Amino acid sequence: DAKTTQPTSMDCAEGRAANLPCNHSTISGNEYVYWYRQIHSQGPQYIIHGLKNNETNEMASLIITEDRKSSTLILPHATLRDTAVYYCIVRVVWGSNYKLTFGKGTLLTVNP
Amino acid sequence: EPEVTQTPSHQVTQMGQEVILRCVPISNHLYFYWYRQILGQKVEFLVSFYNNEISEKSEIFDDQFSVERPDGSNFTLKIRSTKLEDSAMYFCASISDPREPGNTIYFGEGSWLTVV
Numbered sequence: 001d002a003k004t005t006q007p008t009s010m011d012c013a014e015g016r017a018a019n020l021p022c023n024h025s026t027i028s029g030n031e032y033v034y035w036y037r038q039i040h041s042q043g044p045q046y047i048i049h050g051l052k053n054n055e056t057n058e059m060a061s062l063i064i065t066e067d068r069k070s071s072t073l074i075l076p077h078a079t080l081r082d083t084a085v086y087y088c089i090v091r092v093v094w095g096s097n098y099k100l101t102f103g104k105g106t107l108l109t110v111n112p
Numbered sequence: 113e114p115e116v117t118q119t120p121s122h123q124v125t126q127m128g129q130e131v132i133l134r135c136v137p138i139s140n141h142l143y144f145y146w147y148r149q150i151l152g153q154k155v156e157f158l159v160s161f162y163n164n165e166i167s168e169k170s171e172i173f174d175d176q177f178s179v180e181r182p183d184g185s186n187f188t189l190k191i192r193s194t195k196l197e198d199s200a201m202y203f204c205a206s207i208s209d210p211r212e213p214g215n216t217i218y219f220g221e222g223s224w225l226t227v228v
Contacts, residue, residue: 032213043116043203043219044155051213087155098143098210099168100217102155 004088009107018075020106022088025069031092033064035073037084078110114138116220118204124226125194133189133223135204144187145205194227
């Protein structure tokens with residue numbers, strides 16, 4: 001799986017949008033971008049994923065650049081409960097590698 | 113929302129003892145995983161399991177570890193002769209079909225193992 005690079009930590013004010021960047025410059029054509037988060041040693045929680053189009057669900061939006069070398073996860077109105085480590089993971093869906101490989105992620109701290 | 117459930121939530125064991133961590137994956141899921149996270153470190157892949165056999169395992173998953181699906185609902189991780197360095201949070205996960213990009217890997221809340 002392609003390697004990802006994320007900032008170690010970010011801060012965001014409550015109620016504001018949190019924009020978490022991820023660089024995946026070596027991504028290949030059959031790799032998807034997945035975002036998970038982990039709230040204080042709980043199990044990783046799925047947020048969103050995409051291939052090349054922007055995606056939105058009830059939790060977040062995912063913006064993938066046209067060359068697919070980077071993406072941004074957007075939490076539109078961050079709350080204190082969004083404080084967590086956010087993981088950007090790229091994964092081949094077709095083939096034999098069916099696991100997620102976690103990096104260190106970005107610790108997002110939402111401040112009141 | 114469907115859930116992966118794990119038991120126990122916390123277990124303390126003596127070094128050298130055997131431990132079994134239990135997981136109930138989501139009912140229609142066919143592919144299962146165990147991950148671990150040592151305190152302050154990354155979430156690490158241990159093993160994946162499909163069709164009653166190991167699909168892939170990491171270097172961490174040596175002869176000390178084994179997995180089993182003893183019945184139609186449980187998925188277990190056995191750790192033999194536990195060592196202090198086995199102290200970690202162990203996460204079970206499952207997915208219905210990993211080949212489908214729209215499918216999601218769901219994680220349980222973890223079993224915290226402390227070896228003393």
